[in-house]
Amino acid sequence: MIRRGAPPEELFEAALAGDRAALARLLSLIERGDDAARTIGRLAHPRSAGGYTIGLTGAPGAGKSTLTSAWIGHLRSLEMELAVLAIDPSSPFTGGAILGDRVRMQDHATDPGVFIRSMATRGHLGGLSLATPEAVRVLHAIGRQLVLVETVGVGQVEVEVAGKADTTVVVVNPGWGDSVQANKAGLMEIADVFVINKADRDGVAETTRDLMQMLDLSDLPHDAWRPPVVPTVGSTGEGVPDLWAAVQEHRQYAESSGLLHERRTFRLREELREIIAQRLGRRARKICSGDRWDELTDGVVAREVDPWTAADEMLAPVDA
Amino acid sequence: MIRRGAPPEELFEAALAGDRAALARLLSLIERGDDAARTIGRLAHPRSAGGYTIGLTGAPGAGKSTLTSAWIGHLRSLEMELAVLAIDPSSPFTGGAILGDRVRMQDHATDPGVFIRSMATRGHLGGLSLATPEAVRVLHAIGRQLVLVETVGVGQVEVEVAGKADTTVVVVNPGWGDSVQANKAGLMEIADVFVINKADRDGVAETTRDLMQMLDLSDLPHDAWRPPVVPTVGSTGEGVPDLWAAVQEHRQYAESSGLLHERRTFRLREELREIIAQRLGRRARKICSGDRWDELTDGVVAREVDPWTAADEMLAPVDA
Numbered sequence: 001m002i003r004r005g006a007p008p009e010e011l012f013e014a015a016l017a018g019d020r021a022a023l024a025r026l027l028s029l030i031e032r033g034d035d036a037a038r039t040i041g042r043l044a045h046p047r048s049a050g051g052y053t054i055g056l057t058g059a060p061g062a063g064k065s066t067l068t069s070a071w072i073g074h075l076r077s078l079e080m081e082l083a084v085l086a087i088d089p090s091s092p093f094t095g096g097a098i099l100g101d102r103v104r105m106q107d108h109a110t111d112p113g114v115f116i117r118s119m120a121t122r123g124h125l126g127g128l129s130l131a132t133p134e135a136v137r138v139l140h141a142i143g144r145q146l147v148l149v150e151t152v153g154v155g156q157v158e159v160e161v162a163g164k165a166d167t168t169v170v171v172v173n174p175g176w177g178d179s180v181q182a183n184k185a186g187l188m189e190i191a192d193v194f195v196i197n198k199a200d201r202d203g204v205a206e207t208t209r210d211l212m213q214m215l216d217l218s219d220l221p222h223d224a225w226r227p228p229v230v231p232t233v234g235s236t237g238e239g240v241p242d243l244w245a246a247v248q249e250h251r252q253y254a255e256s257s258g259l260l261h262e263r264r265t266f267r268l269r270e271e272l273r274e275i276i277a278q279r280l281g282r283r284a285r286k287i288c289s290g291d292r293w294d295e296l297t298d299g300v301v302a303r304e305v306d307p308w309t310a311a312d313e314m315l316a317p318v319d320a
Numbered sequence: 321m322i323r324r325g326a327p328p329e330e331l332f333e334a335a336l337a338g339d340r341a342a343l344a345r346l347l348s349l350i351e352r353g354d355d356a357a358r359t360i361g362r363l364a365h366p367r368s369a370g371g372y373t374i375g376l377t378g379a380p381g382a383g384k385s386t387l388t389s390a391w392i393g394h395l396r397s398l399e400m401e402l403a404v405l406a407i408d409p410s411s412p413f414t415g416g417a418i419l420g421d422r423v424r425m426q427d428h429a430t431d432p433g434v435f436i437r438s439m440a441t442r443g444h445l446g447g448l449s450l451a452t453p454e455a456v457r458v459l460h461a462i463g464r465q466l467v468l469v470e471t472v473g474v475g476q477v478e479v480e481v482a483g484k485a486d487t488t489v490v491v492v493n494p495g496w497g498d499s500v501q502a503n504k505a506g507l508m509e510i511a512d513v514f515v516i517n518k519a520d521r522d523g524v525a526e527t528t529r530d531l532m533q534m535l536d537l538s539d540l541p542h543d544a545w546r547p548p549v550v551p552t553v554g555s556t557g558e559g560v561p562d563l564w565a566a567v568q569e570h571r572q573y574a575e576s577s578g579l580l581h582e583r584r585t586f587r588l589r590e591e592l593r594e595i596i597a598q599r600l601g602r603r604a605r606k607i608c609s610g611d612r613w614d615e616l617t618d619g620v621v622a623r624e625v626d627p628w629t630a631a632d633e634m635l636a637p638v639d640a
Contacts, residue, residue: 038628045626265621272617273608275631280600288593297589301581306365307588308358311595 008039015142020115023142027117030134041134044141051140054247055165057153057187062171063197067234067243068150072108074240075146083115083144085135087128087151087161115144130278132161133271153187163190164267166260167250169243170227171195174203176210188214191227192254193246199231199239225253287314328359335462340435343462347437350454361454364461371460374567375485377473377507382491383517387554388470392428394560395466403435403464405455407448407471407481435464450598452481453591473507483510484587486580487570489563490547491515494523496530508534511547512574513566519551519559545573607634 002014002022008029014022029036058064068084075082108114119128119135132149139147149165151158162168163186170191196207208229220226228246232239254260287293296313299305305313322334322342328349334342349356378384388404395402428434439448439455452469459467469485471478482488483506490511516527528549540546548566552559574580607613616633619625625633 041628042626045620046623049623261621265617268620268627269608269617272620272627272630272634273604275627276607276634277601277604279631279635280604281597284593284597284600287596288589297585297592300365300588300592301585303366303369306362307592307595308361310592311599314592314596315599 008036009043012040012043012142015138020112023115023138024117026138027119027135030138031119031131033131037134040138044134044137047141048137049140051136051145051147052167052251053136053140053165054146054148055162055168055190056148056150056171057159057162057168057190058171058195058197059173059176060152062153062173063234064150064152064171067171067195067197067232067240068148069107070232070234070237070240071148071243072114073237074244076108076111076113079113080146081113081144082146082148083139084117084148084150085132085139086116086118087132087149087158115139128157128161130271130274133164133267156186159186159190164270166254166263167192167247169193169195169247171197172207172211173198174201174207176207188218192225192250193243194227194229195239195243196229196231197234200233200236204231225250225257225259328356329363332360332363332462335458340432343435343458344437346458347439347455350458351439351451353451357454360458364454364457367461368457369460371456371465371467372487372571373456373460373485374466374468375482375488375510376468376470376491377479377482377488377510378491378515378517379493379496380472382473382493383554384470384472384491387491387515387517387552387560388468389427390552390554390557390560391468391563392434393557394564396428396431396433399433400466401433401464402466402468403459404437404468404470405452405459406436406438407452407469407478435459448477448481449594450591453484453587476506479506479510484590486574486583487512487567489513489515489567491517492527492531493518494521494527496527508538512545512570513563514547514549515559515563516549516551517554520553520556524551545570545577545579 002011002019002025006014006022006025008026011022011026011029015026026040029040031037056064056068065086068086072082072084108116117135119131136147136149149162151162153159153162153170168190170187170193172187172194174196176196194211196204196211208231211229215226228249230239230243230246232243234240251260254263293314296305296310300307300310322331322339322345326334326342326345328346331342331346331349335346346360349360376384376388385406388406392402392404428436437455439451456467456469469482471482473479473482473490488510490507490513492507492514494516496516514531516524516531528551531549535546548569550559550563550566552563554560571580574583613634616625616630620627620630
């Protein structure tokens, strides 16, 4: 067992050797997003090339957790190891105890081949959009090649996070057309595979037709990937092997067509932009405080200096 | 008549001398928000100390323009000169021809004692929150000591812009409690004077009582200004002298209590923060492009460099 207060480097070595408590602590540090997170990120990034990420999202109540649990079961029956990041923007950070209402996933809580972790955004300096890719890279780096990121497809950030996977699965239900809770346009845009979960209910054919029509209207280039529609029943596991086959098919397409490289490049650029924007934002907050700031703003109020000249002066120390 | 292509300095001199076409062109440049706007801002700022700004906002359909027109009439009957900035976020920039659907204000279009201008935000690099105070300062600097800024109290930015006046008037109607269109909490927060316009309709007493109750609940310190509630009928001008009296009373309170100085200091600090944040934002966009950017992001994708080291390197030229 890793000692209390161990530095990130030591935690990382222990996690590489299979220590789950060390891994949990690494992810807590990532969640916090401070200097320790940077250290971990630097360690994980070069080792993270071999991993694959699957995003899974959909409206609340679509049965994502039940489906995920069945999916984990299927992958374990194939002797695959994996990690699940359950993004939970509403609940406070749960320190690794996790799972919240994701009771179904507890079926796998004692299986060493599965690492399940809920991530909350509270406290992370960069929020979900920076914490998630960092956490995924750590999981890839310590040997969990397959990472499933589950989010609720309601908020824009949550949908985007799921959409930044290598393959994104959007979960809908029969009769989805009537629901207005989910960010439908956003979900349509990110889907590589559609799942109609709870397919033992009425309306599967209509929902399939609706999705097909939306895909027809979306004007895909004829050589592009067309998201398949897979019916599943999460509670029985029905259709889950088809879902896994569809995801693998998309992975093959993405790898051979260059789409995967393109997506990863785009994602990393976005991430780098975000890191830079946040650091400049922190600098702005630092610039706009202190004695010189008080003096200058008093001068602006007194009409001794205009706002643009004051801005020039405040920015001078950081101007190239 | 000022010549075409005259530089900002020349336009400013002409506007100081009373040339309305030159003033209109100054405001167009302010609206655009580029280097010319900075020049104008630098000219106007030191001369703008004597002015006073009244914000007027409320839900769409509250009768703001009709009320403003009646108010202008009252002020003109007192031989006061003024300017009106009608902020119109929905309509494109109208180049000084202005007024849009503010037909009632056209009563005053030929009166040299009134300068009416609609401002659109499209195109201004800093948006409404920077263009409005810049335009107000220009109007103050060229001698329009009283500037009335009218906005539709729907969007957060629009409410904020009205709230950044020296005295803010919030226009409601009888039965306002039932309406859900306006940003009610936001409007409550910024009001120095409440107007119940269209007070010839039923429900004035109830709406007055509702407003009073909301004020009671808002837990004002007992020595603070308590917004009075003034009934008006914009279409007949009834109550407009009372509105003007209430605004003057608030002005006296704000000047003698120190509130006015406090507000202006706060506002200018906010404006300076905004200028600095926007300039850093422009720098971020500049940093995240070019050959070095492409090279570094390729390196991040290839796992040769991690995102934080890449961010350090991109930010190095601007690091103090």
